[in-house]
Amino acid sequence: MDxxxxxxxxxxxETFDARSPSRRRFLKSMGVxxxxxxxxxxxxxxxxxxQASPEPVEPQQDGAPAEGEQQITLTVNGQQHVLNVVPNAVxxxxxxxxxxxxxxxxxxxxxxxxxxxxxxNGVAVNACLSLAVSHDGDEITTVEGLASxxxxxxxxxxxxxxxAYQCGYCTSGQLMSAAAVLNNPDIDSSxxxxxxxxxxxxxxxxxxxxxxxxxxxxxxxMEGSS
Amino acid sequence: xxxxxxxAAPKRIDGRLKxxxxxxxxxxxxxxxxxxGYGVFSTIASGEITRLSLDEARRSPGVIDIFHHDNFPDLxxxxxxxxxxxxxxxxxxxFEDNRIYYAGQFVALVVADTFENARxxxxxxxxxxSESEAIANLxxxxxxHGTEAGSSEHSRGDPASAFDGAxxxxxxxxxxxxxxxxxxEMHASVAQWHDGQLIIxxxxxxxxxxxxxxxxxxxxxxxxxxxxxPFIGSGFGSKLWMWPHAVAASAxxxxxxxxxxxxxxxxxxxxxxxxxxxxxQRLRLATxxxxxxxxxxxxxxxxxxxxxxxxxxxxxxxxxxxHCDNLSISHATTRVNRGTxxxxxxxxxxxxxxxxxxxxxxxxxxxxxxxxxxxxxxYAERDESLDLDFSSNHIVEATRRAAERFGWQDRNPEPGxxxxxxxxxxxxxxxxxxxxxxxxxxxRVSLRADGSAYVTCATQDxxxxxxxxxxxxxxxxxxxxLERITVRLGDTSYPEGPLSGGSWATAxxxxxxxxxxxxxxxxxxxxxxxxxxxxxxxxxxELGFENAQLVHNGERIDYVDILSAQxxxxxxxxxxxxxxxxxxxxxxxxxxxVEVRWDPxxxxxxxxxxxxxxxxxQVINEMTARNQVEGAIVMGLGMAHFEATExxxxxxxxxxxxxxxxxxxxxADQPELDVILLDYPDYQFNEFGARGIGEIGTTGLAAxxxxxxxxxxxxxxxxxxxxxxxxxxxxxxxxxx
Numbered sequence: 001m002d003x004x005x006x007x008x009x010x011x012x013x014e015t016f017d018a019r020s021p022s023r024r025r026f027l028k029s030m031g032v033x034x035x036x037x038x039x040x041x042x043x044x045x046x047x048x049x050x051q052a053s054p055e056p057v058e059p060q061q062d063g064a065p066a067e068g069e070q071q072i073t074l075t076v077n078g079q080q081h082v083l084n085v086v087p088n089a090v091x092x093x094x095x096x097x098x099x100x101x102x103x104x105x106x107x108x109x110x111x112x113x114x115x116x117x118x119x120x121n122g123v124a125v126n127a128c129l130s131l132a133v134s135h136d137g138d139e140i141t142t143v144e145g146l147a148s149x150x151x152x153x154x155x156x157x158x159x160x161x162x163x164a165y166q167c168g169y170c171t172s173g174q175l176m177s178a179a180a181v182l183n184n185p186d187i188d189s190s191x192x193x194x195x196x197x198x199x200x201x202x203x204x205x206x207x208x209x210x211x212x213x214x215x216x217x218x219x220x221x222m223e224g225s226s
Numbered sequence: 227x228x229x230x231x232x233x234a235a236p237k238r239i240d241g242r243l244k245x246x247x248x249x250x251x252x253x254x255x256x257x258x259x260x261x262x263g264y265g266v267f268s269t270i271a272s273g274e275i276t277r278l279s280l281d282e283a284r285r286s287p288g289v290i291d292i293f294h295h296d297n298f299p300d301l302x303x304x305x306x307x308x309x310x311x312x313x314x315x316x317x318x319x320x321f322e323d324n325r326i327y328y329a330g331q332f333v334a335l336v337v338a339d340t341f342e343n344a345r346x347x348x349x350x351x352x353x354x355x356s357e358s359e360a361i362a363n364l365x366x367x368x369x370x371h372g373t374e375a376g377s378s379e380h381s382r383g384d385p386a387s388a389f390d391g392a393x394x395x396x397x398x399x400x401x402x403x404x405x406x407x408x409x410x411e412m413h414a415s416v417a418q419w420h421d422g423q424l425i426i427x428x429x430x431x432x433x434x435x436x437x438x439x440x441x442x443x444x445x446x447x448x449x450x451x452x453x454x455x456p457f458i459g460s461g462f463g464s465k466l467w468m469w470p471h472a473v474a475a476s477a478x479x480x481x482x483x484x485x486x487x488x489x490x491x492x493x494x495x496x497x498x499x500x501x502x503x504x505x506x507q508r509l510r511l512a513t514x515x516x517x518x519x520x521x522x523x524x525x526x527x528x529x530x531x532x533x534x535x536x537x538x539x540x541x542x543x544x545x546x547x548x549h550c551d552n553l554s555i556s557h558a559t560t561r562v563n564r565g566t567x568x569x570x571x572x573x574x575x576x577x578x579x580x581x582x583x584x585x586x587x588x589x590x591x592x593x594x595x596x597x598x599x600x601x602x603x604x605y606a607e608r609d610e611s612l613d614l615d616f617s618s619n620h621i622v623e624a625t626r627r628a629a630e631r632f633g634w635q636d637r638n639p640e641p642g643x644x645x646x647x648x649x650x651x652x653x654x655x656x657x658x659x660x661x662x663x664x665x666x667x668x669x670r671v672s673l674r675a676d677g678s679a680y681v682t683c684a685t686q687d688x689x690x691x692x693x694x695x696x697x698x699x700x701x702x703x704x705x706x707x708l709e710r711i712t713v714r715l716g717d718t719s720y721p722e723g724p725l726s727g728g729s730w731a732t733a734x735x736x737x738x739x740x741x742x743x744x745x746x747x748x749x750x751x752x753x754x755x756x757x758x759x760x761x762x763x764x765x766x767x768e769l770g771f772e773n774a775q776l777v778h779n780g781e782r783i784d785y786v787d788i789l790s791a792q793x794x795x796x797x798x799x800x801x802x803x804x805x806x807x808x809x810x811x812x813x814x815x816x817x818x819x820v821e822v823r824w825d826p827x828x829x830x831x832x833x834x835x836x837x838x839x840x841x842x843x844q845v846i847n848e849m850t851a852r853n854q855v856e857g858a859i860v861m862g863l864g865m866a867h868f869e870a871t872e873x874x875x876x877x878x879x880x881x882x883x884x885x886x887x888x889x890x891x892x893x894a895d896q897p898e899l900d901v902i903l904l905d906y907p908d909y910q911f912n913e914f915g916a917r918g919i920g921e922i923g924t925t926g927l928a929a930x931x932x933x934x935x936x937x938x939x940x941x942x943x944x945x946x947x948x949x950x951x952x953x954x955x956x957x958x959x960x961x962x963x
Contacts, residue, residue, distance in 0.1 A: 102254035103247020112885035143247035156245040167689030168244030169410040169459025195893040206860025
């Protein structure tokens with residue numbers, strides 16, 4: 001397997017064929033610091049490893065739908081996709097399996113854990129409870145769309161600095177819920193209000209103390225910058 | 227060694243991947259041509275499959291194949307040996323025969339071209355059963371066929387006689403329910419075969435162990451199997467060993483010659499991936515006239531499955547926490563129609579210390595001694611079960627410091643006496659304890675000409691921060707900043723590393739990483755003093771290594787220049803370190819202090835404050851370590867307050883196997899947490915002085931809650947979880963069986 005080998009100096013991440021899902025998966029599978037270790041020629045670039053951002057998603061443009069399928073248009077993280085989906089396809093699975101946006105996680109399939117939280121037209125929803133066909137024309141933001149380019153969202157930065165996770169599996173849902181909560185003027189800024197508002201997002205590792213601290217910290221950063 | 231990176235609080239080196247959604251977990255892998263599996267699971271707990279009707283499912287769109295007991299390929303069982311490295315908890319293979327041993331057992335696996343098609347077809351599989359009477363719980367198991375004597379027993383002195391002649395005695399029984407790990411990430415396998423080699427992405431706490439088990443099950447030499455688990459959505463023990471889904475996915479992939487992704491649905495995370503078993507524990511304690519323990523007996527029974535025997539060693543801590551000349555522990559099991567239990571965070575100790583530390587509270591009250599004073603008066607000074615000194619034990623300091631921080635001195639001992647408005651405040655405490663373990667480990671470190679260090683070890687980071695502390699260990703030896711250190715874990719291609727469990731990954735992995743780093747430096751020195759080297763002619767033994775530079779008589783040369791001068795790619799080191807010795811008893815210690823608030827008017831019970839002091843030796847990363855203890859306390863809070871997998875006593879089926887009705891702590895349940903990390907390095911145990919930190923925070927917490935609830939309400943709840951229903955006066959009987 002070439003990803004264990006010494007750097008080959010054959011070029012940067014962007015030269016890989018982004019259209020090949022298997023290639024993308026393969027790169028994603030390389031784990032921490034994988035991309036830079038395989039490609040970066042000098043230690044100054046190694047920092048990129050832990051700075052890796054999710055890979056860009058190619059716009060999906062399906063042709064005429066087959067029998068039993070329905071064509072929908074989704075705008076995900078600003079990118080428009082035309083997709084043919086079956087009626088029982090769930091939004092979460094379409095994003096993960098069709099578009100490769102695996103940052104949104106499946107934790108229960110029943111809207112009970114919050115791991116799949118994302119934004120539909122600015123509103124936080126559980127993507128596991130939502131059929132894809134009901135989102136024709138919707139604007140969707142996932143965790144991959146939270147950062148601005150290489151600049152992390154203040155919530156992401158605060159989560160990192162406060163160690164507001166352990167395993168990281170609930171993290172994208174916590175982030176997306178928190179982003180919605182901080183934009184909601186009906187939820188006051190007290191710790192108690194925040195705890196109530198975020199209680200739909202389970203963290204089985206129990207990092208609640210740090211998540212709360214991170215969200216409050218991010219609130220300050222966002223207010224400071226606006 | 228630089229002394230500032232060990233014990234510091236650098237943020238995680240993999241943190242950006244986690245907050246950006248880029249960290250790849252098992253089911254995020256989707257190789258070209260992946261097909262999707264979806265399971266069909268038994269709806270009875272005991273009996274046989276009499277008929278499978280597959281026609282409708284086979285006609286469903288996109289179906290590739292359907293596997294079941296009549297067509298599943300012949301495989302072998304794993305010997306299930308920890309020592310051999312092929313441990314599994316459930317030894318029965320999926321689809322081995324038509325027998326049903328528990329509800330939620332795999333009875334078929336549908337594989338289709340898309341996830342939607344697989345799920346739709348799975349719903350169309352019709353299964354007919356011949357149902358036999360299920361053994362639904364511990365009481366039914368004991369009534370039906372009694373118990374089997376367990377393992378890990380211990381006795382000393384004559385506890386029965388000492389009990390009979392003692393001044394004060396208690397004889398009490400505690401029960402704990404089935405708890406389910408419920409990591410956020412459901413178990414998942416993505417299996418693919420290339421030229422007879424199996425490559426599987428798995429959510430695993432032990433890739434090496436899974437490789438060993440798959441090797442036995444598929445009859446392949448280990449070099450034909452690769453298990454990868456770069457990120458795992460935690461496990462808490464449920465992912466220590468491989469479960470049937472991974473075998474099913476691997477076999478299906480080989481049969482259809484395509485990669486197969488199989489995710490265990492949340493409902494089956496309660497049935498076919500292990501759980502903490504139900505326990506019944508009898509505690510008999512006695513003291514002399516001075517409040518000193520003179521007899522202690524801890525006898526437990528736990529449920530196990532009909533296919534395998536799992537022993538929950540509830541007395542594992544009891545035998546060494548307190549000084550007592552007359553002591554015995556025993557562990558028996560009884561078989562029920564449930565899946566095979568497995569280790570869940572602090573196995574044995576978590577339910578065991580609920581019972582022991584509740585009983586100590588009861589004993590102290592019976593003896594008329596403050597529970598804090600009673601413990602300080604009775605803590606063991608050496609391990610009397612092993613007849614060994616503790617390598618390092620600061621439980622007295624931990625207890626005193628936590629008590630002071632908590633304000634135990636303000637406690638009015640009278641139950642129900644402390645009021646705050648409508649609420650009655652209760653204070654309770656308990657000791658916590660966990661064995662420190664360390665196993666053999668291999669690691670490889672390269673100091674590369676590009677200025678980086680590259681570390682590989684086939685252990686895992688399950689959310690504990692292993693990636694980061696491995697980098698800290700390399701930084702400690704080399705002086706390299708963390709940004710220049712690349713850490714790769716969770717892949718059996720790397721040197722063999724430990725399971726991530728039992729709080730032993732840190733103590734096991736870091737010495738191997740440090741040794742491999744030193745060996746890489748030695749190789750670098752040998753290059754430097756060779757005829758073409760920058761220190762040609764110098765004795766390698768005279769070369770120092772500081773801050774990534776070789777040093778000799780004041781001359782300093784960066785290791786990159788040493789390598790570049792000879793056009794060398796890297797200097798490499800491997801290491802293989804051994805497990806713990808038997809010179810000492812290695813354990814971690816601590817104490818929890820808990821405040822509960824009970825509002826009898828609206829029957830509201832909550833834990834409002836926890837202060838814990840933990841003595842785990844050297845802390846490697848102050849931020850991730852604190853997070854571990856805080857998270858363990860939250861899990862202990864769930865155990866105390868909420869968690870119980872309930873089974874219908876009529877047919878053995880789980881009734882709350884989902885994430886809404888199996889209640890776990892959420893943000894709103896979070897108490898104020900204050901964790902004190904004592905930080906006394908234990909250099910008897912390893913060069914870093916670290917004993918590990920994952921389990922201990924969970925132990926004792928439920929007892930501290932129960933003791934605080936007693937103090938608030940005067941009610942002694944001996945049956946977990948402590949639902950408020952058990953505290954309400956007008957409900958005649960608690961819900962327990």
